[in-house]
Amino acid sequence: MASKRKVIITCAVTGAIHTPSMSEHLPVTAQQIAQSAIEAAEAGAAVVHLHARDPEDGRPDQSPEAFTPFLQVIKQRSDAVVNITTGGAPTMSIHDRVRPAATWKPELASLNMGSMNFGLFPMLTRYDAQLKHQWERDYLGNKGILFRNTFEDIEHILTTLTEHGTRFEFECYDTAHLYNLKHFHDAGLVKGPLFIQTVFGLMGGIGAHYDDVMHMKRTADRLFGENYRWSVLGAGKNQLPIAAISAALGGHVRVGLEDSLWAGPGELAETNAQQVVAARQIIEGLGLEVARPDEARELLALKG
Ligand SMILES: C[C@H](N)CC(=O)CC(=O)O
Numbered sequence: 001m002a003s004k005r006k007v008i009i010t011c012a013v014t015g016a017i018h019t020p021s022m023s024e025h026l027p028v029t030a031q032q033i034a035q036s037a038i039e040a041a042e043a044g045a046a047v048v049h050l051h052a053r054d055p056e057d058g059r060p061d062q063s064p065e066a067f068t069p070f071l072q073v074i075k076q077r078s079d080a081v082v083n084i085t086t087g088g089a090p091t092m093s094i095h096d097r098v099r100p101a102a103t104w105k106p107e108l109a110s111l112n113m114g115s116m117n118f119g120l121f122p123m124l125t126r127y128d129a130q131l132k133h134q135w136e137r138d139y140l141g142n143k144g145i146l147f148r149n150t151f152e153d154i155e156h157i158l159t160t161l162t163e164h165g166t167r168f169e170f171e172c173y174d175t176a177h178l179y180n181l182k183h184f185h186d187a188g189l190v191k192g193p194l195f196i197q198t199v200f201g202l203m204g205g206i207g208a209h210y211d212d213v214m215h216m217k218r219t220a221d222r223l224f225g226e227n228y229r230w231s232v233l234g235a236g237k238n239q240l241p242i243a244a245i246s247a248a249l250g251g252h253v254r255v256g257l258e259d260s261l262w263a264g265p266g267e268l269a270e271t272n273a274q275q276v277v278a279a280r281q282i283i284e285g286l287g288l289e290v291a292r293p294d295e296a297r298e299l300l301a302l303k304g
């Protein structure tokens, strides 16, 4: 019997953009982040993508020591691949953003492949409007966020982390970011297989229509041929529909409360594992198999 294709599920446990006022289920304390990551791994996530927060008010905290307590617990209780953010929050400096990964030298770190205007919900729907106002009130107080990732910034993160054997989840929010990645690949600063996380439905980036998904995939196929592992991230209500398209087309998937607070229309997800289980059901429904952490390490050529 032919072996089934393995699909890597990444779970982005808490992030930096959503605020505790948006959902009581958002992990905030180190203990909550560790527990939620371990549950997500037990549900089938081979990779956990991690940010840290101030336990008092949930604000993003990019100090290396803020990552210590949950990284130790996750390492003790799970063999999931740890992916540490270098995006932090759009308001942070590049030097602050790279420090946790430079300190902890993880197998994987996120790398955002271009600067962009950063918003949250392009298409206001009945249950987003309330969130958007809270977000801008709680978090931004204005609408003018620029998520800065210049070529110099990207090269700084690449050179700082590559020397420790860390590899990257390349966050591409539009086709321009795929060409930026091609630039660094041709310059020999990144080596395949490239783990490309194409992001859909975030205001400031490409939309979440299936044509957008096909456009990003065709562009990546043309630029990188076989030398990449394609994964998708759908923001908000787009999370599972985009995951289903990717799984059907040979790709991998990312879920988690960082990217979407929802389990369905108007229904807040209670756990990260809940979203992992939903993605798993789609993958297994397609006759595919969820990759274990060791299989993900092999597919992504990680240092282990
Ligand atoms: C859309 C996601 N927030 C992308 C992300 O996870 C960025 C990062 O942490 O570096």
Ligand SMILES: [Zn+2]
Pocket (backbone or CB within 6 Å): 012, 015, 016, 049, 051, 085, 087, 088, 110, 258
């Ligand atoms: Zn992130």
